[in-house]
Structure formats: structure tokens, C-alpha cells
Amino acid sequence: MGNTTEPTASKTSRYAHAWRALRHRNFRLFFTGQSISLIGTWMTRIATAWLVYRLTGSALLLGVVGFAGQIPTFLLAPFAGVLVDRLNRRNLLVWTQVLAGVQSLAMAALTLAKVITIHEIIALSAFQGLINAFDMPGRQAFLVQMVSEGEGNPDKQDLGNAIALNSSMVNMARLIGPALAGIVIAAVGEGYCFAIDGFSYIAVVVSLLMMVIPLASPRSASAPMLEQLKEGWSYVTGFPPIRTILTLFALLSLMGMPFVILMPIFASQVLHGGPHTLGFLMGASGVGALVSALSLAFRKTVRGLTTMIQISAAVFGAALVLFGLSRNLLLSLLLMTVVGFGMMQGMAASNTVIQTLVPEDKRGRVMSYYTMAFVGMAPFGSLLAGALAHRFGAPHAIMITGTFCLAGALWFSTRLKSIRAIIRPIYIEMGIVQSPLEPAMEDRAGSN
Template sequence: MVVPPGTSRPPRDRSHGSVASSPRTRSDPIQVITVRRLPATFSALSSPAYRRFIPAQFIGSTGVWMQRIAQDWLVLELTGSAAAVGLVVAMQFLPMLLLGLWGGVLVDRFPIRRLLVLTQSIAAALALLLGGLSLAGVVQVWHVYAIALALGLVVVVDGPARQAFVSELVPSSQVRNAVGLNSTVFQFSGVLGPAVSGVLVAVVGNGWAFMINGLACTAVAAIVFTVRPQFTRPVVPRAPGALRQGLRYIMSTSEVFWAILLVALAGLMAFNLPVLLATMADSEFHTGVSGYSLLTTVNAVGALVGGLWAGSRTTTSRLRSLTGGLGALGVLYATMAVVPGQWAFTALLVLSGVATMSFLIGANSLIQLSTAPEVRGRVMSVYMMVLLGGQSIAGPLVGRFSDWLGPRAALVLCGVVLLLVTAVLAALMARQAHLRLALQRERWAPRLSIVRVP
């Protein structure tokens, strides 16, 4: 038993090992045990359930990154087209766009832990199937499309379940930190996964990357089966109108609505970078699969730094910080498109990773903390739907634009559109909240601030 500072432990009867009933006298020595707290960056690890879950995140994320690199490069080898790479991304994310809302209804209706065990088991079978086809030398591009589509159907349930599961493992005060650690683990896996996958693809081919991901998904299912959530939310019984109820909740909750709208914009214009990195490595820098792996790894390093920084913050994100971060990302993309040389591009790629992950952690934690537990699955399904579904819409378009005019022109397009639309959304948010910019005169210099209009 841990005794808080300034209190004492009751005397123990040493002959029986039980707590004695006689009161402590003034002459008895007082032993004080200091409670050692984890740093704010890792505070969520104080939860036993979350500590058990985080290795599953690492194993599963590493496998996902390995499969992503191998899958994109396999399609590029089979077709030689950036548009085809964008299409396989679309096949994987399109089910979330079409069916994501129904996935959220299932997450609210059934225990999340059981759903995650089921989805990871199916994902393992699909990865092993694609690995077998590749190792047998009979894989065709339609095989990759079909398996990517099936994995997309798995993500319809797995995505919102994984997001909502965090709130069952830690108290609300640690949700932001848990989201940050999840993202950090994912990005750290993004450093390891692409590097390992690049070596495997270059040395022994794509098949072994898929096989390892299949084993990783199997391990995740086994670990999640042993996790016991500490803060389970009530399971919502089946009832008509559950889908509409979730949508009405989003529309009536201002912070959730605007945050999801910003995530939708990011899904459309900010998160198609992998499509462009493949063509930048191939056609601009002429570095092949190893160069593509390096660019992906560098971007993941930036996201790792951004995840640690954003997760360590104790204050809840606000809409204005999300808006500013997304606008900054648009400026970074436009700048990356015009800088000469691979090293300058790589340096900005690190910054884009920091900005991307800071935005995602802020948006995710703001939405979860602003949502009632009984509708969290449906709300997070909309979050996943606009995040991944946006990529399924824009991925082929950005890839086609890159085929026509080159990846640099596509980066300029993404950056400019991202910046302009973010500015429009910021103006609409300010108008709804009766806010405006004001130039205030200070002693030494004028200061620009946001004030409420009476």
C-alpha cells in the first residue's frame, strides 16, 4: 500500500501480519513513502491496462508501416504509375468513407476489446494471403487492390474501435497524453517499419514484408485479448435512429463539428504525401525504393518529435491552435515544392511531420474529451471516416495530377488549397463565436490579438 506524503502507515502486528488495532503513539517512528510520479510526457503509462496495450500498438504499427511501403512499391513495380499507387490507397480507405458511420454504431453496441481481437485476426489472414501470393510469384495488381479493399473493410470497425479504446484504458485527464503516446509509437514504428521494409523489398522481395505484418497482427490480437479496460462505457443497445443520433450530436456540438471539419480538410489535402514521396524519390531524386524508404522514415521522425511534444502538453487543444497548425502545414507543403535539392526537401519534411502529428493529436484529444461516452464510437467513426475517406478521394486525383505535371506541382496545389480553405474556415469559426482580430497598442510595440465582439 502506497502512503501519500505527510501520512503514516498503521502499525502492523508482526506475529500475525495483520493491521493492529492499537493507536500509534507519539514515540512511534513515522515512515513516509514518497509517491513517484511519471513525467507528463508518459503519464498515461501509470495505467496498467494502457501499459499492456502499448506494446500491441508498437507491434501492429510496425507491421502496418512495413506493409504500406511494400504494397505501394509493389504496385509501382507492377504498373509504373503514380495514379495506380493512389488507387490502391483509395481502395484501402474508400470503405471508411462509405461505411464508416455504421462501423461507429457497431463500436458503440459491442465491447471494444472483442471487436479489436476480431479485426486484427482478419487483418492477419489478409496480410498472410498477400504475402503467400507474392512469395509464390503469382501476384497481380488486382490481387493487391482486392486485399487493400478487404483491409479497408476491416478498418471500418478497427479504426474507431482503436480510437475509442484509449478512453477505456486511462482517466479523462490522461486521454491527451495517451493519444500522444499512441501517435508517438505509431511514428516510431514508422521509423523502423519503412527501414526494415526497404531492406526486405530490396534483398528478398515484397512477400516477406507482408508475412511479417501477418504475424504482427496475430500478436496484436493475442495481446489485446489479455487487456482489461478500467473505464468501460455502457454498451448502447440496438435501437432505431442510432446513426442519426450520432450525426445530430456532432452537428450540435460546436467544438466537435469544427474539429472534424478541419480533419476532413487535412484528409483531403494534407495526408496524401506518401503518394507524392514515391514519385519524388523515383522521378525527381532518382533514389529508388531506398530513397522512398528514407523520405518516409524522415517524415516519421518529425512526426515522432511532434507526437512527444504534443502529448506532453497538459492543456486541452483549442480550435484556434488546430487552425493555425493546419495553415502552417499548407505553407510548408508549398515551400517543399520549390526548394532545390533533396537535402533541403528532407529538412522541411521533418517539419511537416512535426506539424502533422501535432495537429492530429490536438484534434483527436479535443474530439474525445468533448464527446459523451455513449456516442464516442459514432463520433470517432466520423473522425476516421473523414480522415481516411478524404485520402481515398484525393489520393488518385493527387497521383493523376502528379503524373501530368510532376510531384512538385502537386505539392504546390495541396499547400495552396490547404492554406486558403483553412483561412476561410477560420473566418467562419470566428464569425460564429463573435470573434475578430484587434490591433492593440502596447508600450513597446503593437500586438495582434483575438477579441470578442459585444
């Protein structure tokens, strides 16, 4: 009898463990509001790409719009990180969400009035990039407060689970949003996608305002901004684990992640489809990313994530190369699923390792450099992808960028041993690793 009950209880406990960050009320509110808003965000991303390609038919201009939407983040994120370490993070996020809603409604009004041009799209994309420069590091740093019950440091396992659940939420929206966008675009046009997105921000603003945030000790703002900026940069460049992870992540963002920019070309020219095909491709990528995020949510420890970063970069690059070779819709959808899995596995694993290691007083600044690596390198990647597609064609462009991602995974593997040697004592001090005398087999499996 006891033998029968024990495995069942263990199985139930495992599933409860996978959702443990939701026991925090603030994170539950955030999770609910963002789940609604992010569907609209993904609808806007697909609608913008399709609108640009419909108006211009230019792969290069797809890259230009991507550049305009991301270059402000590259230029401003470090300064935004200093402000995130100084300001009330919840209030900052309320303002970024309100402004993002205004941006989407402006896109909707111009598109529905049939007066929008490529110039307005570029300008409004740049405005969204300006918002993101503050929103993304603020959001990443605020995760810590949402899984804290006071001024103390959060449970590191709850933080890792919150990051995984946040990634699951993003990718559930990534799955639903593009498919819904394809239907809406085909039925009534791109403008309604922008309108839905604009109103969806109400949900996340309400969720933020409903949170009860414990009063934290005042953050010191006495040091000049440039001095704090230099301090954050010195920490990032002087701490090998974070430096190495961010370097790989920047390469993947530069070479690999702009594949999204070229998806309208694959949907229309390579696979001979329309907006539905574009929605299916992006939805397939979302399925893979969602599976990845859920698999991370079921993890009980952050151990093993550095090895995961290496493997996911290789999977991401290889899948991009093969996708560039495919001319079959079903095969392309399968490969997009693998692309999404590799991309999200590396992104969430990198985020979790960095958030676990970084001290609280530098969190905003470090996450601003994470934002630079994630979003800030993408504008240059968008221009590069657009230029390569213009010169060699979209399939060859994807194969070239995928090859660079594979090379990055190989480089990272040469740094793994030294990274683990530095991380392990920190994990022991945190209690993540129970003893320095753990079985050697765990070390060989990449326990750090």
C-alpha cells in the same frame, strides 16, 4: 539547499507527467503490443506503394490502390460507429487484428510466389479498408476504457496523454517501419515486408487478450441503427466545435495527406533514388510526426489545442508547397520532417479536443466521423493526387494540394473565436479551466 532540490523535483515531476497514461495496465499492454505491430503496418504501406509502382510504373494506379484501400472506410465508418457504441470494443479489436494479419499474410504469399497482379493488390487493399472501417473508430473509442479504472469517466488529462502517447507510438513505428522496409525491399523484396507485418499482429492480439476490462453497464441497442446513425450525425453537425474541426480535418485529408501516395515518384524520378530513398523520405516524415507527438505528451492540459490545430494546418500546407519545389534530397528530407510535424500536430490535437468534448454514449459514432474525415476522405484525395500527378507531374500536384491546406488553415482561423466561446464553459464545468475569471492574457494566448 531547498532551492536546489525544488527545481530538480519539478523537472522529474514534469517528465513523469509526460508518461502518466502508462500507469494504467491496460494501456501499457496496448502500447507494447501496438508498438510491435505498427512497425509491420508501416512496412506494408511502403512495400505496397513500391510494389504497385514497380509492377505498373503508373502514378494513376498508385492513386487507384490508395482509393480501394480507403473507400470502404468512408462508406462503412458511420455504421461501424453505431456498432462500436453497442458492442464489446475489446472483442471487436481482437477480430480486426486477426483479419488484418490474414490480409498481410495473403499479400506475402502471392508476392513471394511471384503471381501477384495489380488486381489482387486492389482487392486485398479493399479488404484492409473494410477492416479499418471497424478498427479505427473502435480503437479510438477504446482508448477511454484503457485509461479508466472502472465504469466512471476517465481523467481527461490522462485521456489526452494517452492520445499523445498513442501518436508517439504510431510515429516511432512510422520512423522505423519505412526505413526497415527500404532495407528489406532492396535485399529480398516486398513479400517479406508483408510476411513480417502479418506475424506482427500476434503481439497486439495477445496484448488485447491479456487486458482486464471492468464490466460496463450494458449499452442500449434498442434503437434502430438508422436512428442511432441520425442521432450521431445530428450531434456532429449541430455542435460547432466538432463540426468545424472535422471539416478542416476532412479538407487536410482530402488535399494534403495523400502526399504519401506520390512518394515513390519523388524517390525515383524527382530525386533519382530507389527504395532506400523512399524509406528515408517516409522516415523523415516520421521523425517530424514523432517530435510533434512527444511535444503533445509533455503538455499538462488540453488548453491551447484549438490554436495548435490552426497553426499546424498552415505549417503542413506550407511545407508541402516547398517540398514540391525541392529537387535536393537533403532539403526534401528536411521539408518532409516539417510535413510530418504539421500533420501529426493537427491530427493529435484534433483527436484530443474531440475526445475531451464528446459524451460517452456517442463516442463510437463521433469517432467514426473522425475516421471518415481522417481516412474516408483520403481515397478521393488519392485519386485526385494520382490524377494531378498524371496530368501535371508529382511536384505540381503536391504544390496544388498544399495550397488548399493553407486556405483551410485561413478559414479555420476565422472560426476560432466562436469555437472558443462555446468550448470554454464546457472546460470550466469539467475543471480543465479553473475559473471563468482567469487572466485575460491566457485568453489571448488561446487558452481554449
